[in-house]
Amino acid sequence: xxxxxxxxxxxxxxxxxxxxxxxxxxxxxxxxxxxxxxxxxxxxxxxxxxxxxxxxxxxxxxxxxxxxxxxxxxxxxxxxxxxxxxxxxxxxxxxxxxxxxxxxxxxxxxxxxxxxxxxxxxxxxxxxxxxxxxxxxxxxxxxxxxxxxxxxxxxxxxxxxxxxxxxxxxxxxxxxxxxxxxxxxxxxxxxxxxxxxxxxxxxxxxxxxxxxxxxxxxxxxxxxxxxxxxxxxxxxxxxxxxxxxxxxxxxxxxxxxxxxxxxxxxxxxxxxxxxxxxxxxxxxxxxxxxxxxxxxxxxxxxxxxxxxxxxxxxxxxxxxxxxxxxxxx
Amino acid sequence: xxxxxxxxxxxxxxxxxxxxxxxxxxxxxxxxxxxxxxxxxxxxxxxxxxxxxxxxxxxxxxxxxxxxxxxxxxxxxxxxxxxxxxxxxxxxxxxxxxxxxxxxxxxxxxxxxxxxxxxxxxxxxxxxxxxxxxxxxxxxxxxxxxxxxxxxxxxxxxxxxxxxxxxxxxxxxxxxxxxxxxxxxxxxxxxxxxxxxxxxxxxxxxxxxxxxxxxxxxxxxxxxxxxxxxxxxxxxxxxxxxxxxxxxxxxxxxxxxxxxxxxxxxxxxxxxxxxxxxxxxxxxxxxxxxxxxxxxxxxxxxxxxxxxxxxxxxxxxxxxxxxxxxxxx
Numbered sequence: 001x002x003x004x005x006x007x008x009x010x011x012x013x014x015x016x017x018x019x020x021x022x023x024x025x026x027x028x029x030x031x032x033x034x035x036x037x038x039x040x041x042x043x044x045x046x047x048x049x050x051x052x053x054x055x056x057x058x059x060x061x062x063x064x065x066x067x068x069x070x071x072x073x074x075x076x077x078x079x080x081x082x083x084x085x086x087x088x089x090x091x092x093x094x095x096x097x098x099x100x101x102x103x104x105x106x107x108x109x110x111x112x113x114x115x116x117x118x119x120x121x122x123x124x125x126x127x128x129x130x131x132x133x134x135x136x137x138x139x140x141x142x143x144x145x146x147x148x149x150x151x152x153x154x155x156x157x158x159x160x161x162x163x164x165x166x167x168x169x170x171x172x173x174x175x176x177x178x179x180x181x182x183x184x185x186x187x188x189x190x191x192x193x194x195x196x197x198x199x200x201x202x203x204x205x206x207x208x209x210x211x212x213x214x215x216x217x218x219x220x221x222x223x224x225x226x227x228x229x230x231x232x233x234x235x236x237x238x239x240x241x242x243x244x245x246x247x248x249x250x251x252x253x254x255x256x257x258x259x260x261x262x263x264x265x266x267x268x269x270x271x272x273x274x275x276x277x278x279x280x281x282x283x284x285x286x287x288x289x290x291x292x293x294x295x296x297x298x299x300x301x302x303x304x305x306x307x308x309x310x311x312x313x314x315x316x317x318x319x320x321x322x323x324x325x326x327x328x329x
Numbered sequence: 330x331x332x333x334x335x336x337x338x339x340x341x342x343x344x345x346x347x348x349x350x351x352x353x354x355x356x357x358x359x360x361x362x363x364x365x366x367x368x369x370x371x372x373x374x375x376x377x378x379x380x381x382x383x384x385x386x387x388x389x390x391x392x393x394x395x396x397x398x399x400x401x402x403x404x405x406x407x408x409x410x411x412x413x414x415x416x417x418x419x420x421x422x423x424x425x426x427x428x429x430x431x432x433x434x435x436x437x438x439x440x441x442x443x444x445x446x447x448x449x450x451x452x453x454x455x456x457x458x459x460x461x462x463x464x465x466x467x468x469x470x471x472x473x474x475x476x477x478x479x480x481x482x483x484x485x486x487x488x489x490x491x492x493x494x495x496x497x498x499x500x501x502x503x504x505x506x507x508x509x510x511x512x513x514x515x516x517x518x519x520x521x522x523x524x525x526x527x528x529x530x531x532x533x534x535x536x537x538x539x540x541x542x543x544x545x546x547x548x549x550x551x552x553x554x555x556x557x558x559x560x561x562x563x564x565x566x567x568x569x570x571x572x573x574x575x576x577x578x579x580x581x582x583x584x585x586x587x588x589x590x591x592x593x594x595x596x597x598x599x600x601x602x603x604x605x606x607x608x609x610x611x612x613x614x615x616x617x618x619x620x621x622x623x624x625x626x627x628x629x630x631x632x633x634x635x636x637x638x639x640x641x642x643x644x645x646x647x648x649x650x651x652x653x654x655x656x657x658x
Contacts, residue, residue, distance in 0.1 A: 085432035110381050
């Protein structure tokens with residue numbers, strides 16, 4: 001096995017996507033079709049956790065599997081044609097089996113864990129896996145430092161994200177979040193470099209959960225300011241259509257946090273970092289409210305059911321960036 | 330999951346088998362049919378190794394899988410109805426894949442590694458797995474201390490056992506062995522207790538490789554003397570029939586070490602620890618030579634092709650022990 005100790009140099013990306021898991025990865029796939037190596041995807045790693053002695057990076061894996069065409073498209077995570085014999089043997093041994101670990105998926109976790117144990121960075125490991133999967137865009141972790149999302153339970157303590165998300169199936173009521181380790185985290189070197197490069201033409205916040213997928217990235221000290229002040233357009237894509245999230249606990253969390261379940265609330269959430277907001281066509285009535293927040297608004301079909309939908313939405317993102325950029329000049 | 334910190338007390342065993350992998354496990358299975366909880370099997374752990382971050386105990390697993398009826402009987406190691414999707418994904422990731430790790434087998438290694446990492450002893454882990462597999466005999470590692478067999482290559486250095494055995498398929502010429510860590514190893518507590526108990530009626534050295542399966546056990550400081558001086562009969566079962574080992578590199582090693590490839594050589598190897606030797610009926614001509622060494626000799630069918638063969642040989646062992654014991658009284 002090749003033992004790189006440094007992340008290989010690539011050309012600086014022209015576009016940067018900030019991304020969580022399933023929903024974000026769909027847009028990332030669309031963007032990768034249009035941009036290939038010109039795209040960098042910085043992925044949330046605050047969902048990462050240690051499980052059965054393995055370092056698991058659920059969002060990175062979802063992005064890698066999606067971009068390599070190996071993902072299980074029906075469920076959005078994990079691998080296609082997966083088998084579950086390891087997990088069933090774990091159950092028979094009375095071991096923890098709440099986290100779905102497929103037999104082939106396990107190879108990713110074992111490889112990552114081994115490389116990290118040998119002193120490689122998560123950036124290196126992610127690039128290594130990315131190369132094995134023949135992925136063209138540069139996929140990077142938001143940080144090489146461990147950051148862990150803790151979910152604050154209403155009238156209760158914090159629980160680790162995966163316990164909330166998978167083990168408890170998002171049932172507990174949430175009223176706060178903590179990103180453990182965030183104070184000492186820095187963006188991964190390739191991400192810093194991309195943000196410092198004059199080549200960067202635009203930044204896209206993917207339609208991921210704002211609270212637990214995008215906020216950890218934006219909470220890395222200094223990163224939000226760098227993005228806000230970046231000369232290129234920053235756009236966010238709504239994860240809410242008609243008051244509903246396509247997947248995951250976004251709207252449930254909004255209710256519990258006392259935030260109206262609309263795309264407007266998401267736009268408000270990103271107003272201090274983004275220049276533009278992609279609103280679903282179905283929510284066009286909200287356009288004036290979002291413009292009132294000082295954001296440019298683009299209407300698009302943001303529901304991504306087919307590959308064509310993903311590419312279309314990606315195209316809308318790039319056009320929107322060009323439009324905002326044109327206005328600024 | 331139950332978190333025992335101590336190995337559960339069982340009644341002291343009446344018979345003790347010293348055992349390596351495939352060949353030894355066959356006799357252990359026969360003995361377990363006849364003796365159930367009255368049997369303790371002390372297993373070689375000098376084949377253990379760390380691989381892909383996992384603690385793998387090949388001989389213990391072979392014994393556990395064999396005794397639970399879960400083993401792949403055709404190959405003697407691993408599990409029946411195994412799948413290999415993890416390993417195939419590892420190959421695709423360019424990772425080490427020379428050691429056969431089945432998807433279900435992996436659950437054993439992950440569980441063992443986790444329990445050891447949590448501070449449990451190998452004795453505890455082995456008992457835990459043994460209970461999960463509903464195994465009646467007490468299966469114990471020879472020691473809770475790490476001991477590692479190194480194979481001395483003719484005109485070369487030492488290589489770790491699994492590299493020699495699996496990766497190199499026993500091809501290198503051998504001229505010496507080293508059991509790394511043996512000086513500070515002690516027998517596992519249950520083994521010491523069994524040897525000190527007045528209940529122990531006999532000790533059986535299974536037909537395993539004498540050099541790399543049984544010698545590591547007998548090389549634990551003080552253990553050989555305790556066994557040699559034990560008031561109950563100690564018998565060894567030949568792993569050689571008609572100058573050939575059924576499986577594994579025993580006879581190849583004998584040639585390379587300059588030892589004649591006969592059951593006589595094995596008897597000579599064990600003469601300072603055993604009272605009796607089970608010789609295959611086909612080798613009956615060697616009986617006088619082995620008696621000359623001061624050993625009692627029993628003729629038996631030692632080739633174990635069927636379960637009935639395993640039980641028959643086990644019965645021969647117990648009868649032989651009774652016969653030797655009767656003579657002594």
